[in-house]
Amino acid sequence: MSDSASEERPHTRAEEPPRQTGAEQTPLDRTYDVVVIGGGAVGENVAARVVQRGLSALLIEQELLGGECSYWACMPSKALLRPGEVLRAARAVPGAAQAVTGDLDVRAVLERRDAFTSNWNDSSQVRWAEQTGITVARGRGRLDGPRRVVVQLSGDTEERPVEARHAVVLCTGSQPSIPPIPGLRELRPWTSREATSAKEVPKRLAIVGGGVVGCEMAQAWARLGSQVVLLERGERVLEALEPFVGDLLADALRADGVDVRTGVALRSASREGEGPVTLATDDGEITADTVLVATGRAPRTAGLGLETVGLEPDARLDVDDSCRVTAVEGGWLYAAGDVNGRALFTHQGKYQARMCGDAIAARARGEHASPVAWSPFAATADHHAVPAVVFTDPQVATVGYTEAQARDEGISVRAVEHDLGQVAGAALRADGYTGRAKLVVDQERLVVVGFTAVGPEVGELLHAATVAIVGEVPLDRLWHAVPAFPTVSEVWLRLLEAYGL
Ligand SMILES: Cc1cc2nc3c(=O)[nH]c(=O)nc-3n(C[C@H](O)[C@H](O)[C@H](O)COP(=O)(O)OP(=O)(O)OC[C@H]3O[C@@H](n4cnc5c(N)ncnc54)[C@H](O)[C@@H]3O)c2cc1C
Numbered sequence: 001m002s003d004s005a006s007e008e009r010p011h012t013r014a015e016e017p018p019r020q021t022g023a024e025q026t027p028l029d030r031t032y033d034v035v036v037i038g039g040g041a042v043g044e045n046v047a048a049r050v051v052q053r054g055l056s057a058l059l060i061e062q063e064l065l066g067g068e069c070s071y072w073a074c075m076p077s078k079a080l081l082r083p084g085e086v087l088r089a090a091r092a093v094p095g096a097a098q099a100v101t102g103d104l105d106v107r108a109v110l111e112r113r114d115a116f117t118s119n120w121n122d123s124s125q126v127r128w129a130e131q132t133g134i135t136v137a138r139g140r141g142r143l144d145g146p147r148r149v150v151v152q153l154s155g156d157t158e159e160r161p162v163e164a165r166h167a168v169v170l171c172t173g174s175q176p177s178i179p180p181i182p183g184l185r186e187l188r189p190w191t192s193r194e195a196t197s198a199k200e201v202p203k204r205l206a207i208v209g210g211g212v213v214g215c216e217m218a219q220a221w222a223r224l225g226s227q228v229v230l231l232e233r234g235e236r237v238l239e240a241l242e243p244f245v246g247d248l249l250a251d252a253l254r255a256d257g258v259d260v261r262t263g264v265a266l267r268s269a270s271r272e273g274e275g276p277v278t279l280a281t282d283d284g285e286i287t288a289d290t291v292l293v294a295t296g297r298a299p300r301t302a303g304l305g306l307e308t309v310g311l312e313p314d315a316r317l318d319v320d321d322s323c324r325v326t327a328v329e330g331g332w333l334y335a336a337g338d339v340n341g342r343a344l345f346t347h348q349g350k351y352q353a354r355m356c357g358d359a360i361a362a363r364a365r366g367e368h369a370s371p372v373a374w375s376p377f378a379a380t381a382d383h384h385a386v387p388a389v390v391f392t393d394p395q396v397a398t399v400g401y402t403e404a405q406a407r408d409e410g411i412s413v414r415a416v417e418h419d420l421g422q423v424a425g426a427a428l429r430a431d432g433y434t435g436r437a438k439l440v441v442d443q444e445r446l447v448v449v450g451f452t453a454v455g456p457e458v459g460e461l462l463h464a465a466t467v468a469i470v471g472e473v474p475l476d477r478l479w480h481a482v483p484a485f486p487t488v489s490e491v492w493l494r495l496l497e498a499y500g501l
């Protein structure tokens with residue numbers, strides 16, 4: 001195995017030749033050690049991991065190899081947000097601000113976004129997979145009994161049966177949920193796919209749902225020139241997070257011209273012919289040209305043949321920490337990434353891929369590979385150390401429990417907060433730097449169990465907190481982890497001082 005095969009699949013930009021058609025596909029063998037259905041970031045990483053461990057792997061993908069993250073989620077959304085963030089950062093520093101004489105160049109922003117998706121061409125990812133030693137089948141896969149999968153190759157009417165010697169791994173991801181609001185589905189609203197791949201800036205954009213997708217896309221399109229209204233039924237945007245997060249973010253979105261409305265119930269949606277859309281809420285009517293529904297996601301399991309292995313067709317895929325589906329006997333069926341609903345993030349799905357790939361390979365060698373906590377076969381961090389960044393400006397960085405979640409888990413906690421703008425490193429970064437950080441401490445074990453920060457580019461602060469939580473670093477040892485002056489990380493010192501060290 002070459003070194004490059006042990007690297008993770010890259011997110012590159014490339015100009016590539018047209019995609020293969022079904023007729024040009026590699027012929028399939030009858031049996032593989034591992035069959036992976038779904039070639040998003042997670043499926044690719046499961047396949048690569050087992051191949052690195054000496055097993056053969058078939059990876060079946062019905063659309064673009066790389067999945068949502070590369071083409072309709074993480075990468076294009078961040079490409080849409082980054083130019084606005086840079087522009088605002090420059091404007092917040094006198095001396096640089098005077099050099100900024102124009103506004104965002106929308107065409108250039110969209111072109112850069114397109115380059116990050118390789119213009120929705122996955123040839124470079126297919127090449128990477130093949131060089132890694134993975135067999136790629138373009139088409140649709142479904143279960144057909146224990147260890148059996150049927151592949152409907154693209155451009156081919158015949159179905160090909162394949163068998164898995166050791167494991168079948170479901171990595172089919174998730175899809176947007178559209179709430180059953182009268183008229184909404186009939187409008188054919190944007191989902192995250194259209195919101196990340198649109199070629200033109202909508203004039204009036206109404207967004208239903210003030211979660212991560214709603215907030216990121218509200219800011220991206222507002223800064224590109226849309227008139228955006230953001231409707232959230234909860235009390236705050238990003239309501240699951242610490243309360244100050246939603247407050248600071250709503251202020252920032254409003255400063256960008258977004259009309260943020262919380263505690264709003266959408267009653268119905270309608271459109272007259274090709275005219276504008278009317279959204280009726282309990283707070284009055286809203287007129288928009290485009291509607292984005294961003295109200296959460298559901299596992300993509302329809303038509304996956306779950307009933308052929310004794311599960312309900314729409315069953316929740318509960319898994320153990322090695323991602324083995326607990327309701328299926330024989331221990332051959334796994335589910336990793338968004339489809340198992342544990343933590344809907346690319347990084348966490350890829351973590352599951354590493355753990356489950358190693359568990360599959362060890363079990364194929366006859367080892368027990370018990371998924372005990374923090375072993376190489378257990379995605380233990382999924383339970384209480386999931387990092388996440390909302391890439392708005394300001395960013396929101398979180399890992400572990402919020403104070404409320406920790407209390408709900410029965411943990412005795414004490415929380416401390418600090419104003420990020422008071423940190424010398426933050427003040428140097430931008431005039432008027434606004435932000436806040438919070439540490440949640442387990443009072444019995446005296447370790448950090450949660451961290452939240454809001455502020456420009458605080459995402460880069462997050463890994464220190466993840467290491468502290470995963471490493472269960474005692475507070476009195478953390479006190480010796482000295483942040484360099486003048487970095488924003490000095491907030492760690494301030495938080496520990498606020499705690500009483
Ligand atoms: C707008 C947006 C922005 C996001 N930004 C971030 C971010 O910044 N950071 C982050 O960590 N996460 C982000 N996420 C979440 C992230 O995109 C997902 O967690 C990640 O894509 C999940 O990867 P996956 O491989 O499990 O699923 P997917 O990426 O959905 O891949 C599943 C693949 O399976 C294929 N498939 C499905 N059924 C079949 C079948 N029967 N046969 C063959 N193929 C099949 C699909 O075509 C798809 O390619 C974002 C999500 C959205 C919507």
Ligand SMILES: NC(=O)c1ccc[n+]([C@@H]2O[C@H](COP(=O)([O-])OP(=O)(O)OC[C@H]3O[C@@H](n4cnc5c(N)ncnc54)[C@H](O)[C@@H]3O)[C@@H](O)[C@H]2O)c1
Binds near residue numbers: 391
């Ligand atoms: N930066 C990132 O890492 C990133 C970015 C985007 C998405 N994601 C992932 O994708 C997942 C899905 O994102 P999402 O934003 O679709 O879901 P979400 O669960 O984060 O937010 C959905 C929001 O919609 C609101 N809502 C639901 N029904 C509503 C209704 N009828 N009217 C008004 N509001 C309503 C909810 O209260 C909630 O605030 C996220 O949980 C996250 O895991 C991650």
